[in-house]
Amino acid sequence: MTADSTEYTDAELTAYLEEGLAAEAMARIEERLRSDDGFRRRVTLLVNHRETGRHSAGDLWRGNRLSCPSRQELGSYLLGGLEEDLGQYIHFHLDTVGCRVCRANLDDLRSSSSDSPGTQSRRQKFFESSVGRIRTGQ
Ligand SMILES: [Zn+2]
Numbered sequence: 858m859t860a861d862s863t864e865y866t867d868a869e870l871t872a873y874l875e876e877g878l879a880a881e882a883m884a885r886i887e888e889r890l891r892s893d894d895g896f897r898r899r900v901t902l903l904v905n906h907r908e909t910g911r912h913s914a915g916d917l918w919r920g921n922r923l924s925c926p927s928r929q930e931l932g933s934y935l936l937g938g939l940e941e942d943l944g945q946y947i948h949f950h951l952d953t954v955g956c957r958v959c960r961a962n963l964d965d966l967r968s969s970s971s972d973s974p975g976t977q978s979r980r981q982k983f984f985e986s987s988v989g990r991i992r993t994g995q
Contacts, residue, residue, distance in 0.1 A: 863889075870903055887924045891946045901953050925956060931963050 865873075865886070872878050873886045889896050926934070926947050933939045934947045950956055951963065 867903065870900055874900075874904065890924065890949070892942055894942070894945065897946065897949055901949060904953055924950065925959055926950060928962055928966070931959060932966050935963065935966055 863885070869878070869882075870886070873883060876883065878886070890900060926943075930939065930943065930947065934944055937944070939947070947959075951959055
């Protein structure tokens with residue numbers, strides 16, 4: 858189901874990592890990263906390889922917040938409710954790219970929803986009992 862089957866060269870992908878491509882080409886590669894597992898692995902290798910070089914692609918990505926998933930997507934990722942490809946992309950984004958912004962977002966989401974199910978059902982009960990009181994009060 859991959860629309861884009863362009864064979865990118867390492868040079869092109871490196872240019873992508875350094876944001877040296879036209880916006881349109883950047884967007885196409887991002888789209889491909891979200892949907893193509895093999896492609897993602899290849900870019901991961903390239904990133905890992907470059908981490909040892911003078912410039913870290915991860916740093917560039919971190920600096921530019923490239924392809925950050927939305928907060929909603931991060932929330933679904935936490936709950937495991939994403940389609941596999943997108944879940945893996947986010948994993949890639951968090952672990953390979955090491956995006957601090959998204960990690961912070963994720964921590965935030967985790968702590969706000971982590972209150973265990975117990976807390977939630979307590980809240981729910983509280984809500985229901987308040988509603989009940991309002992209704993009986995009328
Ligand atoms: Zn991010």
